[in-house]
Amino acid sequence: EVLRSVFSKTALACLLTSLTTAIGIFSLYFIKLSVIQTMGLLGGIGVIFAFVLTVFLLPVLLNWFPPRPLRSKEKPEVSMLLRVVKHLLNGIERMSMGYPRSVIVLFAAVGILLILGIARIEIDTVYSEYYPPDSPVRRSIILMDEHFLGTGNMEILLETETEGVFRDPEVLLALEEVKQWIETKYPELVTHNWTLNNQLKQTHRKLKENREEYYTVPDSTDLVSQ
Structure with missing residues (x-):
């Protein structure tokens, strides 16, 4: 009876939250990267599967293995936390019931701002768009994205046993x-190249009033350390 009462009150809320979460994750499927598409597809399916397990399997397990009642009293800090959470939830309920129009207007305004922001989102990790449309490299990347798990950038890692060696301007x-x-x-393959020096030169230029002639590697260890 307790389980029936609980699920009759919470099943719809769980369904709605699971659906909205799954839809948000499924939206990743529209990104032009096979790896992200796979993650969005499997993630959305996982959310729905978790809801199904919660609704069907969890009641059976709770019926077979009912939780034991706590023998000891709650700790003071736990009791205080529960009271704070309960007070917060009661406040949210009073606000929602007492000012429904204000809540709707607030979330409508937030929704409009989010929609306007979505139109300004730019995805700059589609490597094929770095090359001209007729480039064989671009065609190869598109082929890899469509039939395999996509492409990625190449990273070269430099390690040294000397501490602080990358503060040396000569290095x-x-x-x-x-x-x-x-x-x-490799001009036909390398279109974007980023190293520590890129950030260092930008910082150096900022410290020199954004003067373009200072977009260089500092010539002293002290300046590099800054």
Whole structure:
């Protein structure tokens, strides 16, 4: 009887929350990356499957293995937390019941702002769009995205046993030369190249009143450390 009463009051709420969550995750399927599409599809199915288990399997398990009543009294901090949560929920209920129009207007305004923001979202991780439409590299990337698990960027990790070596301007300049060599050697493959120097040069320029001539690697260890 207790389970029947609980589920009669909470099943609809669980269904609505599961549906809205699943729809939000399913929206990832429209991103032009196979890995993200797979994650969105499986994630949405997982949310729905979790709801089905909660509605059908959980009552059976609770009926077979009922929870034991607590023998000891609740700890003071737990009791205080429950009172705070209950007070908060009661306040939300009073606000929703007492000012329904204000709540609707508030969430409608938030929804409009979100819709306007969605139109400004740009996805810059579709690597095929970095290349011209007739580029064979772009066609190869599209082929990989459609028939395999997609493509990704290549990362080169440099490690050293000397602490603070990347604060040395000479090391950073050598890193800059490697970057330029890769761009020159493989211009048809490398369209975006980012290293620590990119952030460092931007910071250096900011410290020099955004003057373009200071978009360089600082020539001293102290400036690099800043």
